[in-house]
Amino acid sequence: MTASRPAPDFVGYPEVRRGVRALLAARADVRERRVPACPEWTVADLLGHLAAIAGRVVERHGGTPPARTDARTVPELLDHWDTVGEDLDRRLAAAGGRSGEVMVMDAYTHELDLRAALGVPPPAEHAAWAPSFEVLVRGFSGSVAGRGLPALRLRTPAGSEWTAGAGRPVATVTAPAHDLYRALAGRRSLAQLAALEWSAAPGPWLDAFSWGPFAPPAWPGV
Template sequence: MTATRPTSTPDFVGYPAARRGIRALLDGRPALHRHPVPACPEWTVTDLLAHLVEIAGRVLGRHGGTVPAAPAPDSTAPELLDRWDDVGRELDRRLAQAGGRSGDLMVMDAFTHELDLCAALGVAPPAEHVAQAPSLEVLVRGFSGEVTALGLPPLRVRSTDGLTWTAGEGRPEASVTAPARDLCRALAGRRSLAQLAAMEWSEAPGPWLPAFGWGPFTPPPSAGA
C-alpha cells in the first residue's frame, strides 16, 4: 500500500480521545445502557463497552502491564467506563513509551465503535476526531491486503479532503472517492454492498466489492449508518 497523507496522530493521543468521546455519549443516560447497537449484531451498549475493556487489557498485557481480570457479566455501563479509563490511562503511558505507533489497531477499533454508538443512539458524530486519520490508515492497509490476496487490480482510494492511497500492488486501474468518515465506515464493514457501489467510482465497482469483506469485517445485508 502506498499513500499520500500527513503524519498521523500518535496512538496515545487518539485512544484517550475515543474514550472521552464514548463517555460523553453515555454519561448521564442510564436508560440507553441496554440499547442495541445495530452495527454490532446481538450487542448492547454494555456488551460493546465490555469488549473495549477486554481489548484494552489484552494490549496492556502485550506492552508489559498486568492483564486485568475480565469484567463481571453484570457490570454496569458506568462501571465499565471507569474500568476502561483505569486500564486506558496505564495503556496511554505505555504507548507513549513505545513511540506512539504500537496500538493502531486498538485505536481503530475504539473509533469505529464510537461511530457505532453515535449511529445507535441517533447522535451526530463529531465533525473532527483525532483518531480518524490513524484509523483510516489501518483500515486502508487491511483493505489493501485483501485486494492483493484476491488478485484484484490495484485501486486508488481517495478522501475528499485530499488524502490518497493505493490499495493493492502496482499502478491503480480505478479509483473510489468519498469523505474520510464514509471511507472509515465503508472499510470497517458498516456499509452494505449497495451503499459501497453507490460511492464515487471511476469504473464499475463490482470487481473490488469482495475486498470490503476482510479481516473481521463483512458488509451488512442492508444499509448501515
Template structure:
C-alpha cells in the same frame, strides 16, 4: 541551523480522546446499557463497552501490565466506563514508554466503535479527532492488502474533500469517491455491498467489492450504520 520536522504523533494518542468521547456520549444518556448498536447487530451498548474494556486489558497484559481482577458479575455502563478508563490510562503510559510503536489496531477498533455508538444514537461524528488519521490509514492498508491478496487491480480511494490514497499494488485501474466518513465506514465493514456499489465509482464496482471483506470486517447483509 538545520530545521527538523517534528516526529509524527504515535498512533495511540487518540485513545484517551475516544474514551472521553464515549463517556460524554453515554453519560448524557443514562440507562442506555441495553440500547442496541445496529453496526454490531448482536451487541448492546454494555456489550460494546465490555468489548472495549477487554481489548484494553489484553493490550495491557501484552505490555507487561496486570489488569484488575475480573468482576464477579456483569457491569453496567458507569462501572464499565470507569474500568475502561482505569485500564486505558495504564495502557497509555505503557505505550508511551514503549515509544509509541504499538496500539494502532486498538485505537482504530475503539474509534470505529465510538462511531458505531454515535450512529446508534443518531449523533454525528466529531468534526476533528486525533484517532481519525491513523485509523483511516490503517483501514486503507488493510483494504490494500485485501486487494493484493485477491489479485485485484489497484484502486484509488478518494474523499470528496480531495484526499486520495492508492490501495493495492501498481497503477490504479479505477477510483472510488465518497465523503471521508462514508469511506471510513465502508472500509470498516459498516456498509452493505449495495451501499458500496452506490458510491461514486469510475468503473463498474463489482470486481472490487469482494475486497471489502477483510480481517474482522464483512459488509452487513442489511443496510449499514
C-alpha cells in the same frame, strides 16, 4: 494530496475514551440498547469489549489488568475502561511508535458505532481518525492485492487520496471521509458500496471489502 501519519497512533486512544464517556454521560439508561453495527451487542457488551481489548494490550506490554469486573451500569463500565485505559496510555506512550494502532482503530470504530446507534453524528475532527483510517487502508490494500485485483484509488471530495493494492490505480472510488472509513470497516452493505461514486464499474473490488474481521453487512449499514 496524500494523507500522512502525523502522530503515534496511541495519542487518539484517550480521546476515544473521553468521546465515549461524553456520549453516554447523560444516557445511563441505554445499557441494553442494541448497537446496529454490532447487532449481537448491547451498549454494555460494547463497553465490555473495549475494556477487555485494553486489558489484553496491557498484558502484551507486561502489565496486569484489573481482575474481571462485575460492573453493570454504564458509569461503572466506563470507569472500569478508564482504569485499564489510563494504565495502557502510559505503557503505549513509553513504547512509542505505533504499538497500539489496531486497538485504537477498533476503539474509534466502536465510538462511531455508538454514535450511529444513538443518532449522534460523527465528530468533525478526532485524533484517532487518521491513524485508524491508515490501518483500514492497509488491511483493504492487502485484500485487493491478495485477490489479484488492480489497485484502486480512494479519494475524498476534499482531495485526500490513498492507494489500495499494488501498482498504479486503474479506478477511483470517491466518498466523504466518514463514508470511506465506514466502508473499509465493514459498516456499509454491498449495495451501499456500489452506490458510492466510482470511476469504473465497482464489481471487481466489492469482494475485497471482506477482509480480516470485516465484511459488508446484509442490511444497510450505519
